[in-house]
Amino acid sequence: xxxxxxDPRHKITKRGQNxxxxxxxxxxxxxxxxxxxxxxxxPEFLTYFQNEAQLEKSRLLSDRxxxxxxxxxxxxxxxxxxxQGDSAMYxxxxxxxxxxxxxxxxxRLTVL
Amino acid sequence: xxxxxxxxxxxxxQEKEAVTLDCTYDTSDPSxxxxxYKQPSSGEMIFLIYQGSYDQQNATEGRYSLNFQxxxxxxxxxxxxxxLGDSAMYxxxxxxxxxxxxxxxxxxxxxxxxx
Numbered sequence: 001x002x003x004x005x006x007d008p009r010h011k012i013t014k015r016g017q018n019x020x021x022x023x024x025x026x027x028x029x030x031x032x033x034x035x036x037x038x039x040x041x042x043p044e045f046l047t048y049f050q051n052e053a054q055l056e057k058s059r060l061l062s063d064r065x066x067x068x069x070x071x072x073x074x075x076x077x078x079x080x081x082x083x084q085g086d087s088a089m090y091x092x093x094x095x096x097x098x099x100x101x102x103x104x105x106x107x108r109l110t111v112l
Numbered sequence: 113x114x115x116x117x118x119x120x121x122x123x124x125x126q127e128k129e130a131v132t133l134d135c136t137y138d139t140s141d142p143s144x145x146x147x148x149y150k151q152p153s154s155g156e157m158i159f160l161i162y163q164g165s166y167d168q169q170n171a172t173e174g175r176y177s178l179n180f181q182x183x184x185x186x187x188x189x190x191x192x193x194x195x196l197g198d199s200a201m202y203x204x205x206x207x208x209x210x211x212x213x214x215x216x217x218x219x220x221x222x223x224x225x226x227x
Contacts, residue, residue, distance in 0.1 A: 045216070099164060
């Protein structure tokens, strides 16, 4: 499968715990995006990487959130001290050209 | 103001009929791109079609076409010959500027295809 992959697909955690999600983009794609989607809404942008450089961060990305893309390949999104309001689907997308953006299957986070 | 507006929370269409899903957008940037995605119940966002602001012709991809009316700032998705597998959420999104900026999404339209 040569699409965008995300791991894990589902994560249940207790409030206050830290969680980390991984995204593997399509191999030749230099751009990688993270979005968050809550029930009944469209995805909302969190952050964007071009190669290993984090070029844009949303105000939604509080200081409890951090994202990395250390070698310009896979990316991780960490949420520290999770809160119930963090429960959402976290989507990763990658692209090489401006007229495309391909999404992974998402990681569904539930904070109890 | 909302950058992407989808005014139809839900739509029904009979199998084999055509359906139009509405999308209007708001931007002052002359360079932008418009995207449509399908999200089935499994959750994955599936890219359907793209229209650039400078494209002269409406985009088409198989049974999907985009009715782009620049002056009205609308980018409606037309699905021809609907199939049961088309039942899903459909999202319109916009990328502003000529750079690889973020996508801004609308709230989506849930399409149900009936027999």
